[in-house]
Amino acid sequence: AQSVTQLGSHVSVSEGALVLLRCNYSSSVPPYLFWYVQYPNQGLQLLLKYTSAATLVKGINGFEAEFKKSETSFHLTKPSAHMSDAAEYFCAVSDRNTGRRALTFGSGTRLQVQP
Amino acid sequence: DSGVTQTPKHLITATGQRVTLRCSPRSGDLSVYWYQQSLDQGLQFLIQYYNGEERAKGNILERFSAQQFPDLHSELNLSSLELGDSALYFCASSVEGSGYTFGSGTRLTVV
Numbered sequence: 001a002q003s004v005t006q007l008g009s010h011v012s013v014s015e016g017a018l019v020l021l022r023c024n025y026s027s028s029v030p031p032y033l034f035w036y037v038q039y040p041n042q043g044l045q046l047l048l049k050y051t052s053a054a055t056l057v058k059g060i061n062g063f064e065a066e067f068k069k070s071e072t073s074f075h076l077t078k079p080s081a082h083m084s085d086a087a088e089y090f091c092a093v094s095d096r097n098t099g100r101r102a103l104t105f106g107s108g109t110r111l112q113v114q115p
Numbered sequence: 116d117s118g119v120t121q122t123p124k125h126l127i128t129a130t131g132q133r134v135t136l137r138c139s140p141r142s143g144d145l146s147v148y149w150y151q152q153s154l155d156q157g158l159q160f161l162i163q164y165y166n167g168e169e170r171a172k173g174n175i176l177e178r179f180s181a182q183q184f185p186d187l188h189s190e191l192n193l194s195s196l197e198l199g200d201s202a203l204y205f206c207a208s209s210v211e212g213s214g215y216t217f218g219s220g221t222r223l224t225v226v
Binding site: 034036042043044045046049090101102103104105106107108 | 117119148157158170173209214215216
């Protein structure tokens with residue numbers, strides 16, 4: 001079964017600093033990978049997704065993620081944090097081969113941005 | 116507005132009761148997924164429907180059931196509710212092989 005591990009349940013950065021949120025997946029074949037953001041009292045918004053094209057994926061709001069098969073990782077980065085980036089971020093995976101398309105989510109990382 | 120509509124937004128009910136949550140998928144999306152988000156379990160996949168038929172089951176309790184109607188809207192039925200069923204319930208829709216669009220959720224509180 002697929003699983004996703006997000007290292008660090010809380011990450012705090014200063015405004016303008018690099019954001020790095022870590023995600024590792026466990027799957028026998030490279031899956032589809034996603035990053036979602038959840039603002040307080042809201043639903044999940046797709047930031048970006050990897051479906052086997054370019055390994056460096058650019059998303060919305062200046063975020064990007066790089067798929068590294070050798071490391072089974074899909075870390076999310078943003079060069080310069082804004083106060084508005086404070087939210088919870090979820091990495092998710094779905095199986096491209098079995099037809100099981102439901103997402104398996106990581107436990108989430110809460111990002112705090114300090115002024 | 117994501118295009119996925121969930122009603123109601125909030126629901127407060129007593130233990131032992133039954134509730135129905137509704138989801139209208141984005142136009143053109145045939146798949147509907149239900150997820151439960153709670154503090155202790157995180158985001159858990161419950162069940163998927165595709166064009167009216169059940170496609171996959173996740174960690175869905177026997178007290179819970181769902182269906183998808185010919186107009187593609189879906190309903191999640193939760194019965195014999197317990198305090199531990201209090202959670203955010205999300206619906207997502209997708210075109211197969213593509214991304215998933217989530218609704219804003221229904222917050223269920225069981226008292």
